[in-house]
Amino acid sequence: MPPEVSGEFAWVAAPWGLALHCGALGPVAHGWTTRQLRLHRTPEAERAGWAAIGEAVGLSPDRVVRLSQVHGAAVHVATNGLCGIPEADIALSDAADRVITVQVADCAPILTAHRSGRFVAASHAGWRGTAADVAGVTVRALADRYRAAPDTLSVAIGPCIGPCCYEVGEELVGAFRSKGWSEADCQRWFVRHDGRRFLDIWRATADQLERAGVPGAQIFVSRLCTACHPDWFFSYRRDGPETGRLAGFIRPVPA
Ligand SMILES: [Zn+2]
Structure with a gap:
């Protein structure tokens, strides 16, 4: 049995077994994979894995947009060509003929959808991405590119390492401070127990989204x-x- 989920999240059938789904993202086809899907080890397994993600949203393998992720906050707009694997950690799309994806193994796979379902984003944020405000950059990029106001967006954060397990060193707090995050933010995002520090990416990402104008209820x-x-x-x-790697994937609805 998969781990229990609550609220808008549910496990749904996928070509590889089960995918996590968030009903709050509305009409867009989307999900997060589990380790039932291997995206690693051999090129053949990887190819088959990405093809299965295309199949999950009704698209052929050549319609799967991947990123070469570098723990930054660069944005790729997946509206044009499908050639190559661009270097970016955020993908935006209004093209219903393709699915945008991010891959993670502990980092946060963040999926965003406009309420119409026509504009979407997939973002990748580990600690470096969180320090670089990937969540906020994504919201602003959707507004710049598609005039999608922050309060028209719903955002869902898939499986990633939680504050229960993400122990970090004190120097990480310094890295956040040097990016301009306040002492209050650092206190809230780096929780202490038993004299140890843990980064709460869930809370940091949600805070950054709210600050960028996404209502907490979304x-x-x-x-x-x-x-x-x-x-x-x-x-x-x-x-x-x-x-291996887990993937988050999302495909907008046609205009
Ligand atoms: Zn944990």
Whole structure:
């Protein structure tokens, strides 16, 4: 049995088994994979994995847009050509003939949809992305590109490492401070227990979204920790660099 989810989240059937789904994202086809889908190990497995993600939203393998993620906050607009794998951590799209994706193993896979379903984003944020305000950058990029106002967006954060398991060093707090985050933000996002520090990416991302103008009632956190559920999720922190990858994927509805 998959880990329990609540609120708008549900497990739905997918070509590889189960995908996580968030009903609050409205009419867009989307989801997050589990370790039932391997996106790693061999090129063949990887190709088959991405093809299965296309199939999950009714598209052929050549319609799957991938990013070469670099832990930054650069934006790729997936409206034009489908050639190559652009270097970016945020993808935007209004093209219903393709699906945009991000891949993670502990980092946050963030999916955003306009209430019409016509404009969407997929974003990747680990600690570097969170410090770079990937969530806020995504919201502003959707407004710039599509005039999608922040209060018309719903945002869902899929499985990623939780504050239960993401122990970090004190220097990370310094890295956030140097990016301009306030002492209050750092106190809220870096929780202490037993004299140790843990980064709460769920809370930081939700705070950044609210600050960018997304109403709190339109922000949904799955609260599924990748490190806590070895049977269902890959985790870099738990398994090391050879672990597999999970994907978040989203396809807008036609204009
Ligand atoms: Zn955990």
